[in-house]
Amino acid sequence: MKRYFVTGGAGFIGSAFIESLLSHEPNCSITNFDALTYAGNLENVARFDKSRHSFVHGNIIDKEAVLAHLPQECDAIINFAAESHVDRSIRSAHEFLVTNVIGTQVLLDVARARNVRRVVHISTDEVMGSLPETESSFFTEESELSPNSPYAASKAAAEHLARAAHHTFGLDVVITRCGNNYGPRQFPEKFLPLAITNAIHNESIPVYGDGLNVRDWIYVEDHCRAILAVLENGRSGAVYNIGARNTRRNIEVVESVLNQLQRPKSLIKYVSDRPGHDRRYAIDPSMVENELGWRPLESWESGLTKTINWYKDNPQWVEQVRSGAYRDYYKQQYGTGVEAL
Ligand code: NAD
Ligand code: DAU
DSSP: OOEEEEESTTSHHHHHHHHHHHHHOTTOEEEEEEOOOTTOOGGGGTTSOTTTEEEEEOOTTOHHHHHHHSOTTOOEEEEOOSOOOHHHHHHOOHHHIIIIIIIHHHHHHHHHHTTOSEEEEEEEGGGGOOOOSSTTOOBOTTSOOOOOSHHHHHHHHHHHHHHHHHHHHOOOEEEEEEOEEESTTOOTTSHHHHHHHHHHTTOOEEEETTSOOEEEEEEHHHHHHHHHHHHHHOOTTOEEEEOOSOEEEHHHHHHHHHHHHTOOGGGEEEEOOOTTOOOBOOBOOHHHHHHHOOOOOOOHHHHHHHHHHHHHHOHHHHHHHTSTHHHHHHHHHHSSOTTOO
């Protein structure tokens, strides 16, 4: 039986990954180690079979706690734990450095000390900075690291540490860099779930700047299948860019949401731009496609329909995460309450 240690598994992608892993490997056991920050949510893991998934409330910067809960003869650590929102990193970078940088180093040290067979470190395309607006340029595994936000800089630092652990100590590390995920259970500080939940409630949708920034969208289950492929067959020491060849301008994203929910365009509200806002992300996924045979299964439209339906069908989840601290964050970020943008 394989034993996995997943960090950040109460968040959006981590919990989706655990679901994929449990169905892919019926015989495995998973320890899900998560600090339950504002983005972590036990509701996200309530559906998992307790005989194969155990949740541990712990912080990856706490080496003793990680050592205490890491399974004996661990097959892999898959590291999703992170501070993940760019706007929050612009307000304050401290927690991003603590979790994303120091926390990653703790996991690498523990993996080495306890002979963990493989570490899959989940990074992001944002470490490669911003592409020019022309449609012919893409991020590849050879692209320079050129992070522009404190979040991206912390993720780039983590990648360097992961790479260094492989180079210096021979640790089996594989890094993945994915674009913008969408799907069920994404915290609505992020653009797409923010647009969906505000549109459902007939509230305005804040669009930064001119709305023409481009992101490369991937349905979360497709991302998780790519991580499984990397976990099983990725080359030790390699980096894999993961994308579904699905770039969209932000304004197109909002229009798709409004169309599907039959809401008027008058809900779109242009607001001040994000400082240092990256203009365009676009991923060339040829390497993960050619080496590992991975392909996305969802189209943008089919993934969006599934996502919107999930938010419509789960009002309790939405209300719980939109209460309390989220309202304070929203006021700080947008200068007004969620109802009155
Ligand atoms: P998320 O914010 O939804 O979840 C992060 C999880 O990590 C939460 O459950 C949180 O409680 C946990 N966590 C935070 N600090 C921790 C700590 N110190 N110790 C233990 N747990 C901690 O994030 P997400 O969107 O699911 O992203 C997961 C990973 O994927 C991150 O590393 C992120 O950088 C990367 N990524 C995200 C996207 C995206 O579009 N969301 C794209 C590419 C890469
Ligand atoms: O590309 C991968 C990255 O995608 C991940 O590493 C990050 O963890 C994830 O948060 C995401 O970063 P982005 O900054 O691209 O995502 P966000 O959802 O914050 O914003 C998407 C786009 O929408 C971006 O161009 C900014 C814009 N935006 C965002 C918000 C929150 C708006 O126009 N209005 C908003 O209110």
